[in-house]
Amino acid sequence: MSSHPKKDSAHEELLSVLQTAKHRLEFLTQNDWTLIVDRSKRSVFKKGEILTQQGKQIKTVYLLVRGKATVEALSKAFIAHIGPGEVCGEMAFLENGVASATVTAENEVEVCAIEWSVLFDLFELFPHLGSRFYRSLAVNLSRRMRELIAARQSAVKPV
Numbered sequence: 466m467s468s469h470p471k472k473d474s475a476h477e478e479l480l481s482v483l484q485t486a487k488h489r490l491e492f493l494t495q496n497d498w499t500l501i502v503d504r505s506k507r508s509v510f511k512k513g514e515i516l517t518q519q520g521k522q523i524k525t526v527y528l529l530v531r532g533k534a535t536v537e538a539l540s541k542a543f544i545a546h547i548g549p550g551e552v553c554g555e556m557a558f559l560e561n562g563v564a565s566a567t568v569t570a571e572n573e574v575e576v577c578a579i580e581w582s583v584l585f586d587l588f589e590l591f592p593h594l595g596s597r598f599y600r601s602l603a604v605n606l607s608r609r610m611r612e613l614i615a616a617r618q619s620a621v622k623p624v
Contacts, residue, residue, distance in 0.1 A: 476502070479577070482530055486550015488608065490528075490601035497594045500587055501528075505577035510534075510570040517554050517564040524581045526554045532574030538566040545609060546571070555602050558584070 480498050483489060493501070505528070510516055517523050519538055529551050536544040536553065544566055547553060553568045558581055588595030 479507075479530055482549050483528060483577070484550075486548070488547075488605060489550035490552060490598065491604065492597040492601045493594075494597070497591075497597055500591065500594060501579060501584075502577055504583045504587065505579040508576050508578050510574045510576065512570055512572050514570050514574075516568040516570065516574070516576070517557070517566065519565065519567045520563050522563050523554055523557050525578045526552060526558050526581070526584065527568075528552055528577040528579070530575040530577060533571040534568050534574055535571055536566045536568050544613070552602070552605065555606070559599075559602065 479502060480495070483498055483502070484493075484495065507530075510532075516527055516534060529547060529549050531549055533546055533548045534553065535546055538544055547568070553566075554564065556565045557563055584598070588598070
């Protein structure tokens with residue numbers, strides 16, 4: 466029997482959100498999620514607070530658990546809305562660089578924040594986790610690109 470039933474139920478709820486969201490990191494297994502969540506830090510951003518700032522160095526990947534955030538670049542050019550199960554900070558992670566966009570909380574946003582160094586350590590210990598993580602990021606970025614292309618094509622219909 467668990468000594469922390471409230472913590473266990475919150476943990477299970479968190480895992481459920483991350484595993485079932487529409488645009489989640491879909492190739493991760495339940496064990497992968499458990500490893501990541503156990504090593505992440507839960508944080509809350511209030512409405513209007515910035516998760517990532519375009520051009521700034523970050524060393525954290527954020528997995529949204531609750532709430533919505535807006536992704537913008539180049540003088541507030543809208544890119545996307547992200548919500549539970551989605552990730553931000555992944556492009557800086559992939560490129561080992563600076564944030565490519567500013568992500569701002571639209572309302573109170575709860576995240577699992579995982580440091581790059583922790584992810585790299587996990588990937589060293591569990592190479593298949595790394596493979597599934599990177600594949601999931603690639604599919605999500607491809608999906609976002611397709612959505613942007615479709616939105617631009619519909620906005621520029623021939624007359």
